[in-house]
Amino acid sequence: MEALTDEERMLWDSVAGILxxxxxxxxxxxxxxxxxxxxLTLPESAGGAELGPQALMVFARAFGQAGLATPFFASExxxxxxxxxxxxxxxxxxxxxxxxxxxxxxxLALHDLKPTVARRAADGFVLSGVKMVVPxxxxxxxxxxxxxxxxxPALFLLDLQAIAATKTAYMPAGPAADADLxxxxxxxxxxxxxxxxxxxxxxxxxxxxxxxxxxCAEMLGGMEKLLELTVDYLRDRRQFGQPLSGFQALQHAAVxxxxxxxxxxAMLDFGGRMFGASADERAAALDAVKLKMNAAAxxxxxxxxxxxxxxxxxxxxxxxRIFGRLTALRISAGDSRSCMNRLLxxxxxxxxx
Numbered sequence: 001m002e003a004l005t006d007e008e009r010m011l012w013d014s015v016a017g018i019l020x021x022x023x024x025x026x027x028x029x030x031x032x033x034x035x036x037x038x039x040l041t042l043p044e045s046a047g048g049a050e051l052g053p054q055a056l057m058v059f060a061r062a063f064g065q066a067g068l069a070t071p072f073f074a075s076e077x078x079x080x081x082x083x084x085x086x087x088x089x090x091x092x093x094x095x096x097x098x099x100x101x102x103x104x105x106x107x108l109a110l111h112d113l114k115p116t117v118a119r120r121a122a123d124g125f126v127l128s129g130v131k132m133v134v135p136x137x138x139x140x141x142x143x144x145x146x147x148x149x150x151x152x153p154a155l156f157l158l159d160l161q162a163i164a165a166t167k168t169a170y171m172p173a174g175p176a177a178d179a180d181l182x183x184x185x186x187x188x189x190x191x192x193x194x195x196x197x198x199x200x201x202x203x204x205x206x207x208x209x210x211x212x213x214x215x216c217a218e219m220l221g222g223m224e225k226l227l228e229l230t231v232d233y234l235r236d237r238r239q240f241g242q243p244l245s246g247f248q249a250l251q252h253a254a255v256x257x258x259x260x261x262x263x264x265x266a267m268l269d270f271g272g273r274m275f276g277a278s279a280d281e282r283a284a285a286l287d288a289v290k291l292k293m294n295a296a297a298x299x300x301x302x303x304x305x306x307x308x309x310x311x312x313x314x315x316x317x318x319x320x321r322i323f324g325r326l327t328a329l330r331i332s333a334g335d336s337r338s339c340m341n342r343l344l345x346x347x348x349x350x351x352x353x
Contacts, residue, residue, distance in 0.1 A: 008058045015062040025068050026175045033102025041080045046087045047100040048080075053210060053275055057217035057268075064221025067322035069176040071105045074136035077214040078207055079106035082144055082155070082194070085203075091157065091191045095142055107140035108207055109181055116183065118147040118154060124189040125149070127156065130182045137179030138169035144194065145183070146204055153204060154196040156188060163188065205279050208333075212286040213275055215333040216268050216293045222322045222329070223264060223297060226304040227257050229319050233308055244307075253307060257300045264296040284346055287339040294336045297326040 004012060014037070022028050032038055040055055042048025049055075056077050063070055083099075083106065086092045098104040109131035116129025127147055134143065141160045146153060158165070166182040195203055231254060234245040244250055267289045274285035301323045305312035312319045330336070 004058065005054075008055060011055060011058050012062060015059055016065075019062060019066040019068070022066075022068075025070065028068065028070055029105075029175065030102050033100070036100075038076065038102060039080060039096065039100035040076055042084045042096060042100065043087055046084070046093065046096045048084065053213060054272065056210075056214050057272065060214045060217040061221035061224075064218035064223075064322075064325070065225040067222065067225070067318055067325050069174055069325060069328075071107075071136040071139060071176045073211070073214060073218070074107035074134075074140060074176070075099070075105050078108035078135060078211055079142070079144055081210060082108065082203060082207060086157075086194055089191075089194075092194075095159070099142065104142055105136060105140045106142040106144070107134055107136050108144045109134040109137070110146045110204060110208065113180060116145065116147040118149040118156065120149075121187065124187060125156070125192065127158075127183045127186045127188060130180060132180050133170070133178050134181050135178055136176045137167060137181055138177040139175060143181065145181075146200070149193075149196055152197045153200040155194045155200045155203060156192045157194050158186070158188060158192065202279070205283070209275065209279075209282050209286055212290050212333045213271055215329055216271060216286075216289055219293045219297050219326060219329050220261075220264055220268050222326045223261050223300045226300050226319060226322055226326075227254075227261055229322075230254060230257065230304045230307050250307060253303055257303050260296040260299050264293055267292045280346070284343060287334060287342050290334040291336055291339040291343070294330045294334075294339070297330050301326045 018031055022031065039046065039048040040051040043050055059072060059076070063072055083092055083096065087096060095104065099106050111132050112129060113132035114130035116127065116131060118125045118127050127145065129147065131145060143158045143160060145156045145158055147156060163186050165186060168180040170178045234250055234254060235243055237244045271286050271289035274282055277285065304319055305323050308317070308319050311317050312323065314320045
């Protein structure tokens with residue numbers, strides 16, 4: 001990533017300090033709320049800090065280095081930027097204080113296992129369908145759901161504490177486990193409709209792009225930490241009377257990890273610059289970034305585990321936890337095949353200038 005501004009450096013130091021003191025991941029979210037570090041993209045009038053994607057990338061990179069799965073991606077990167085645009089609506093403003101305080105967690109559900117359809121009813125709308133792999137869906141109780149309304153995309157704000165919806169969490173369970181969300185004829189009021197048509201399509205595209213960018217930032221943080229841990233291990237661990245770092249083959253493996261990391265870092269910088277481009281250019285650029293991140297995470301993760309030996313595969317090892325997290329992130333917000341297929345389908349080259 002590019003050099004941090006003074007404000008971003010302060011954010012980095014604050015988050016890194018918190019993460020260094022957290023023993024139980026479940027304690028992290030309440031701690032962030034207590035320090036006023038939730039709702040970053042919300043307007044100041046709603047208790048936020050009106051920060052942009054670069055600040056979110058700083059947080060994600062720190063979480064990546066810690067190897068923690070948190071509701072950050074779901075709430076801060078996906079849901080909050082949408083809620084910020086609707087903060088003047090009574091049905092939204094009533095929830096924001098609870099979200100910023102950490103009492104409730106919001107997420108965004110975009111992907112369908114069974115097509116999600118909304119139809120108008122006398123008292124509002126009826127939603128049916130199944131959303132899959134909802135980020136932090138096992139713990140979120142406020143969900144922005146995409147659905148087709150009269151053959152046009154639409155976004156609905158659902159309070160899961162007030163409706164009958166079924167969650168099916170993915171394993172491993174934890175403070176941010178994803179889940180499927182089944183909506184079987186759920187009735188919501190007229191005010192639940194947040195956007196429809198072209199506006200909804202634009203907001204969904206922006207959310208997907210932001211999700212890719214923030215996911216890539218978290219992956220970079222994880223890869224940075226894996227290289228650091230691996231180099232330290234090679235220097236400290238001795239075999240045949242000398243440190244492992246003295247063996248040329250292992251030096252070459254570490255250099256390959258370094259080269260992949262620096263290439264991934266450059267690609268993430270490119271993705272950050274392209275986030276403000278037109279929708280088509282942004283989508284192609286971020287697919288290229290995610291494709292590179294996936295490849296780099298595979299090489300760096302597998303090399304780190306191999307160079308650490310058996311300890312690198314254990315949950316007790318930070319190396320093992322980060323490797324597991326990177327493996328999950330490689331298929332989140334665009335796996336390599338889907339990114340490549342979209343790039344091949346567009347008649348556009350990706351310029352890195």
